[in-house]
Amino acid sequence: MAVALADEAVVAVSLSGFLLIGPFAVAHYLFNPRLTSLTAGLALLLALLLPVGGMDAASPAIPDHLIRVLIVATGGLWAVLTARTHQEHRIALKRLARLAKTSQQAISPPLPPELGGLHLATRIRSATPGARLGGDLHEAITTPTGVRLIIGDAKGHGIDALSHAAAVLAAFRQTAATAPDLARLAYLLDHRLAGDLGVEDFVTVLLAEVARDHVTLVNCGHPPPIRIGSSLDVLDLRRPSPPLGLAPDPRPQRARLLPTDRLLLYTDGLSEARTPGGDMFPLDERLHATLAAPTLDQALDGLLGLLDRHTAANLTTDDLTLILAQPTPSMLPGPHTVQQLPGSRRTSA
Template identity: 35%
Template structure:
């Protein structure tokens, strides 16, 4: 388990603070109350964050403190003091074993996280920062919950006559979610080049998922295409993106009709149709996964993305998106409970000066 830096400092000094407090109380109280067995708290607390050697050293210090205090209290050699010494030695040995098991688990978890991060880096390729007349900014924040790999996915494909992109979220976590995300991304990367119509791209993804998914697994997604001053959006049960107009207006790009997520074609619902939205020079659009809007603070309040989205208008896309991510983490006050992916697109039409 990983702790913040200030918590680590407290845990490292806690065994010594506890043993010093026990010694002081024992000196003040005298031999009648018998506080010396509480010195076992030192090696016990040391095993929480320290190494095996550090735990053994703390146990040795506890034993070194116990002997002169027992002599001061005229308890040295008594049955009570011999039992206290045996208890300190036994607790120190048990704490060393606990520390060894904890360190082994931390190493295993660190290896799993490295593998998980490597798998996601292979799966989620870096997006182009510039695609035709679009400037693209990306933010991806992992939940970091016991190395659980999330199912958030994204891709940007540049074509001669436009740009197509995909953002989605697979139901669930773990390797099954990554496998599903791989199928979706593979199908999109092929269909984005092959299919002239955006709806056909969605059908290809649905067919691929129907072939490989089992049970009730589904994927919420938006497939988009930027072309000729407008953006076409095929929304399959995903949170609507936010349009940020060049004049400062912010509005969600809600689909005219609700569409089911990908993978639920067996329910009999038809594939939703793309809807077009003007997307001119200076306009921006933010795509995001539900890990952003479902992030809560300590009081359980969801992150107010529509209210905070205005900061995306201030600077260049990547800097603005980094500021929004920092604001999201500040709102939560700790690690996210779900992965959060954000894509910010800005359209800049190049002008040729005669």
């Protein structure tokens, strides 16, 4: 209405083209075809009424008026089509996000809160808001010697990474309960994956077998786990192995893990998290206190809060998977045939 009044007041310069601002603004910001149609109709009505006060009997300027009406009508129609296209794209993206989430959950469903005497909590966060189509993987299975866990990260993002992660998980579910040890399990996973990977593709994995008083680890190119006890201890292996797909050479090693301890397994969404200035996520007293929360779920929720404050909404390209495990005294003791970890890297906590 303001544009119409201004157009009537300024006869020499027509402002009717500004009537299109309303329809295009609604189409661009609200993505609502019906509301855009109403706004376009109002703009067209105002365009038709503009010459009532601006024409005189000697100079009706009918051709100019018709051109202005045609421009407003055409622009309004374009705005409606734009709004409809935006709405269809939004619906398609929501469907794709739901499909991605369903596919990811079907491949790697949430872990139960308790398995074989091992308490578990899991958190998954995608680098892309609203989507969970990535290469992170995790699973847990009970065996006669303890609970075996896997956490990993396939190189890249999207369908290829998801396909490689699915292949690793399928192989793990088929062989984890029968493989004699974690080294053999890692070789089996690599063998099953060989036909699916390209020349430059790989999958990092961490295998863990948790028994009553210790954990056996095999690390194939993955960030090392963190033991939470009286301090934070990064469980680095003496001889880390290359990832799956790059000729892994796994060597199982054992570390103490009592029922009073917790074990954090994670993907590089945590280890590579940085502030806008480039500082890495610190393993300090705050993290120690957070991971020692009364429950595992509270500990992981607190960890995500620390991570958000550290990154300050800094965008990341890495998905994040967190698994926090704590054994109970009821767990069966496992075999003691693997090499003891020579020492863990203790943090300042």
